[in-house]
Amino acid sequence: MTKTYARLTPLADSLPSTVPFVGPETQERARGRAFAARLGANENTFGPSPKVIAAMSEAAGGAWMYGDPENFDLRHALADHHGIAPETILVGEGIDGILGYLVRLIIGPGDKVVTSQGAYPTFNYHVAGFGGVLETVPYQDDHEDPEALIAKATEVGAKLVYIANPDNPMGTWHDAETIQRMIDAVPEGCLLVLDEAYIEFAPEGTAPTLNTDDPRVIRMRTFSKAYGMAGARVGYAIGQAELITAFNKIRNHFGMCRISQAGALAALKDQPYLAQVVANVADARARIDQIAQDNGLTTLPSATNFVAVDCGRDAEFAKAVLDQLIAQDMFVRMPFATPQNRCIRISAGQPEELDVFAAVLPKALAAARA
Amino acid sequence: MTKTYARLTPLADSLPSTVPFVGPETQERARGRAFAARLGANENTFGPSPKVIAAMSEAAGGAWMYGDPENFDLRHALADHHGIAPETILVGEGIDGILGYLVRLIIGPGDKVVTSQGAYPTFNYHVAGFGGVLETVPYQDDHEDPEALIAKATEVGAKLVYIANPDNPMGTWHDAETIQRMIDAVPEGCLLVLDEAYIEFAPEGTAPTLNTDDPRVIRMRTFSKAYGMAGARVGYAIGQAELITAFNKIRNHFGMCRISQAGALAALKDQPYLAQVVANVADARARIDQIAQDNGLTTLPSATNFVAVDCGRDAEFAKAVLDQLIAQDMFVRMPFATPQNRCIRISAGQPEELDVFAAVLPKALAAARA
Missing domain, CATH: 3.40.640.10 (Type I PLP-dependent aspartate aminotransferase-like (Major domain))
Known part of the structure; x- marks a missing residue:
């Protein structure tokens, strides 16, 4: 009685059991420790408005x-x-x-x-x-x-x-x-x-x-x-x-x-809160650009809550930088396709999260270059 | 430029734009006033555990x-x-x-x-x-x-x-x-x-x-x-x-x-809370049965959080009772198929909601019989 009785459609049968993205929690479980900065999924670390939190708490009952x-x-x-x-x-x-x-x-x-x-x-x-x-x-x-x-x-x-x-x-x-x-x-x-x-x-x-x-x-x-x-x-x-x-x-x-x-x-x-978040995110993008420049890298202009940091070499090098950042407890991701995959993608997080990025990027670059 | 450019699949094109159930909010908007008792969708009016509400409020941030x-x-x-x-x-x-x-x-x-x-x-x-x-x-x-x-x-x-x-x-x-x-x-x-x-x-x-x-x-x-x-x-x-x-x-x-x-x-x-809710629901089922009996009706035994009340005649009569209950501000539903549609279905709500049912059922029956 091991074979399933379910007969999948030919289409479903042909599909891989896959996931478009691996979640940070999955990586944390595999690593055995939590990330210090969660800047890989373009989540908005400034969070929802206090009025939203209040409305959802109120709705929970x-x-x-x-x-x-x-x-x-x-x-x-x-x-x-x-x-x-x-x-x-x-x-x-x-x-x-x-x-x-x-x-x-x-x-x-x-x-x-x-x-x-x-x-x-x-x-x-x-x-x-x-x-x-x-x-x-x-x-x-x-x-x-x-x-x-x-x-x-x-x-x-x-x-x-x-x-x-x-x-x-x-x-x-x-x-x-x-x-x-x-x-x-x-x-x-x-x-x-x-x-x-x-x-x-x-x-x-x-x-x-x-x-x-x-x-x-x-x-x-x-x-x-x-x-x-x-x-x-x-x-x-x-x-x-x-x-x-x-x-x-x-x-x-x-x-x-x-x-x-x-x-x-x-x-x-709460449009005033939205406007404040958008301003905070703009500041965070500028900070990411500054951190990149401080490390001899450039960034792409961005109209989002993340910044593509050009690591200046090929995909292999960018991947090495990414892996080093992850090893230093930063959850980050990178583009998939060539030549965009010369970049890594950093979400526009809060100042203390970008402090982590500023601290670990030099080490990650040094290790990737070694 | 009125025709859509979207070409639906033949299957999608053949489907009606429908909804399996009309929600109570839709009915409330059509009626222009709120229901006094929401006992039509087998929702659990005893609500989630206070620990669940606390956990969801905590998670909102x-x-x-x-x-x-x-x-x-x-x-x-x-x-x-x-x-x-x-x-x-x-x-x-x-x-x-x-x-x-x-x-x-x-x-x-x-x-x-x-x-x-x-x-x-x-x-x-x-x-x-x-x-x-x-x-x-x-x-x-x-x-x-x-x-x-x-x-x-x-x-x-x-x-x-x-x-x-x-x-x-x-x-x-x-x-x-x-x-x-x-x-x-x-x-x-x-x-x-x-x-x-x-x-x-x-x-x-x-x-x-x-x-x-x-x-x-x-x-x-x-x-x-x-x-x-x-x-x-x-x-x-x-x-x-x-x-x-x-x-x-x-x-x-x-x-x-x-x-x-x-x-x-x-x-x-929070299994103790679950056990309490299950006991409360059993009490509510007994109460619904008593209310039905008080009105000369019978109920079906139930292992759920609702009770099918047998209105004792045909679907047309049950539908008339249902409509009267709805007119009296009770959100309730009934089975679709014959002969089950001789019944109306009452969710096992809180005592005060069943008070509403007890109060309006005699009127609804009288009106349906008239």
């Missing part, structure tokens, strides 16, 4: 109730915030969850999807998980390449094309005009997935105007990054109402954590 | 961190609790979320799935969502019918057969020997989904011994019901390690709310 499956209050608050209709907003279990639903709606075996080589792995995980075929284009000067993405999507007849603006893992970005030109060039029958997870950190003029009449684009936003609520799992998508409604065909209607719903509502209301 | 994608601490605590290996436990976003993953792993277009007519609609929603074909057998004497389910699964070559023990929406149950006989009769190539969401409320001898070497069954458990954490979205599945590992192919690895993980861990540790 009501956890016996299912969350509202319509996410009515949060969708309406977001609609007011953005000046759009609530019917054009989908609230879901983080951008990861929403990307999974979106891919499920649109991609079947053999369908083509275009992204950049080295872009967000969890999106790729969902595409593979529904049998889609991923086509990639390289970064250009450490930026995603809107024209190449559109050209490839047109060439292969893609049903989805993905770009993150600002980009992860590089932190680079395009201005709103460039992204609007990309939207305007989306070929018919293709949908642009515009992942704006980091948009609150970006300069004015990075996000194109929201136009929910536009059938060519769906935009992804989140409370995980600037609002400091990664662990609460609240993301949202903005798109044409017809497309947003289609998620009701398949989404887990009662899937939202009720405590997280309350937290997101409070977060949205 | 750490919501900037993603939850551990391995659910390591919770899986290990569950393994200790049940005396099984952590590799045989999957933690997921409620049983609803896990059922979705399970159906995705196993069911493709045209694959057969067997359940009871009138059993859990969210399971059926997932089956339809992946193109599966549902075959049903009727209840027998208001119990799900294990022999008929197995016979149908064998007849149609089903890949999944579903039973809830105790059952929802009727509250009835089979003893462990009957369920073990069902497991032993599962045809090769079919997997039994044994939904034990309400098992903590059931008498000793209802759950067969956990045997994680058995490839024929996967068992679903939850923190939503007896632990009073429906809004936190934490369920788990127990099965053969090979099957449990397969969920890593497709699950949303970073999908768990970190606050909910902390809450579930605290809930599992």
